Amino acid sequence: MLTPTAVLAGIGLVSGLGLAVAAKVFAVEIDPRQEEINDQLPGANCGGCGYAGCADFSAALVEGKADPGDCPVCDDATLRLLGEIMGVEVGESVRHVALIMCQGGLSVAHREGRYNGHASCASADLIAGGGKLCSYGCLGLADCQAVCAFGAIEMIEDCIARVIPSRCTACGKCVAACPKHLIRLVPANTQIHVLCSNTEKGAAARKACNVSCLGCKKCEKTFEDDPRIIIHDHLAKVDYLKPPTDQAVVEVCPTGALTVRLLDREDRARQPS
Amino acid sequence: MNLLLLVISAVLVNNFVLARFLGICPFLGVSKKLSTAMGMTGAVIFVMTLAGIASWLIYHVVLAPLDLVYLQTITFILIIASMVQLVELALQKISPPLYRSLGIFLPLITTNCAVLGCAVMSVQNDYSLLETTVFALGAGVGFGLALVLFAGIREVLELAETPKAFRGTAIALVTAGVLSMAFMGFAGLVK
Known part of the structure; x- marks a missing residue:
């Protein structure tokens, strides 16, 4: 009875001591x-x-x-x-949030085919750019939602992704995941956005989607002296370094691609879910 | 020649995972990605070989002379656990890149039944120290082979259209069964 107990205790003691010594010998200093x-x-x-x-x-x-x-x-x-x-100085920084530059849901964007393969934007994009007539638009298969670690992207009924600003941390994962490159990180305190990425000419863009940017330049002309919205490749883009402040500008947009989204205020209006 | 047979037996015929059904937990747990399966394989081969040698020494130097062979299970667990700790400490100091690549797998193996099974089997079969080393190495490689094969299949399976009821663990278990049946084809190659 004594021997087995002693042997077991001995082995335990030796390995314990060995580990204690090893911990000292192999100690790694961590800041x-x-x-x-x-x-x-x-x-x-x-x-x-x-x-x-x-x-x-x-x-x-x-x-x-x-x-x-x-x-x-x-x-x-x-x-x-x-x-x-x-022990370092940290400068001020502006909070950014991701914004999906497309609002062409199924009810407004026209389709040219039906994609029923593997449910992922990346694979849909490989097959003739997905089923929408607009080859720039959101495919609505939630690749961005899948990579978001913060649950900040929801798929709304119209089969299109939408960012929940209060949860978005601007980590940029969705930006990389979107095969259509629709997602941009924009300052959360800006209000006016062009929610379209279609760079085709006006007629083609209008044919594809009811809420596309036609590149008609009406909004650009509003800020003629101090361009805050720039048209490039038949697509308006907001210059986020000096964003427009006058919300009236959205009223000149014939399609509604130029819209007001109060990103930082949406946070507060939203019910916690 | 004898040693070669031992390796073939441990890797293919009596594969630890697919024929003896040891180490099923990590087999299912870390086989979702090929890269983690590789990491786990490295750690298992490493620990299994060391554990085989250490437990052989303890058995033949301490337990057998004192007629205490019935203590083998508990002493082997003790030895393996403390040795894994020791290896982890040493690796962290000596080779941080290797430590980082093995990562969480090293401590996980402490309680891996395949490692204990390997130590117990080499004692049961009365292997010499050299045979034990080769057997443990082969067992580790066999475990790795099964794990890497399985991880490769599971990666492809992720992209397949699996019926809803079978998705995830269910299809993984079915796959494991099929893989095991495939390995049964090696039976009879070595006694």
Whole structure:
């Protein structure tokens, strides 16, 4: 009875001591700030910073390879905290949100065929650009929703993706996932947007979708002296460095591609779900 | 020649996963992606070989002379667990890239029944130290072969139109069964 107990206890003791010694010998010094920073980071491991997850990012921060601002997800308060831990100044930054530059749902965009293959925008795009007549529009098969780690994209009834601004962290994953390159990160405090990406001429664009931008230049003329909306390739684009402030400009748009979306106010109006 | 037969037996005929049904948990758990399956394979081969040698030594140096062979299971678990910890500590210091690539798989293997099974089997079959090493290596490679094959199939299966009821784990289990049947074809190659 004594021998087996002693043998087992002996083996346990020896391995325990061995491990204790090994822990001392092989101790790896980790910067204590790394843990602190890790606690502050969002922890979604979205990869928006370019590193493999939040732990990797905090290691890069401590080594001085990255700046706190490289994390597109952190809000200003968190960034200031990170700056305090690291002992660096953090400048002000404008919150961005993703915006899908298409509002051509099934009820307004015309179709030329029916795609019934694998339910993914990427595969639909490979087959003649999907079923819509407009080859620039949202395919509505939710590739962006699938990659969003924050549940910030919903598919609305009209079979088109829509970003929920309050949940969006501007990590940029959906921007890369959209085969039509429809998603842009825009400043959340802007109000007027051109929700169309069709660069075809007016007649062709109108034929494809009721809410397309025709490139008619009516909006551009409104800001003739100080161009805040630029027409390029028959498509209007808002210059987000000096966005239009006068909401009346949307009234000149004949199709409604130019619209008002109060991104930062939508947040508050929305019921928490 | 004997050693070669031992390897063929461990890798193909008596494959740990598909013929002996050991280590099913990681077989299903980390086979969703080929890259993680590779990482797991590396870690298993590494730990299995070391564990085989260590448990052989403990058995023949301590347990057998003292007539305490009935303690083998508990001592093997003890040895394997503490050795994995030791390897993890050492790797973190000596080779951070390898440590990072093995990642979570190393501690996971601590409780892998294939590793314990390999140690127990080499003792049961009365292998010499050299035979034990080769057997453990072969068992690890066999585990890896099954895991990598399975991960490859599962990756392709993701893109296939699977009936709704079979999606996910169900079809994975069916696939594992078919794969196991395929490996039964090796039976009789080596006794």
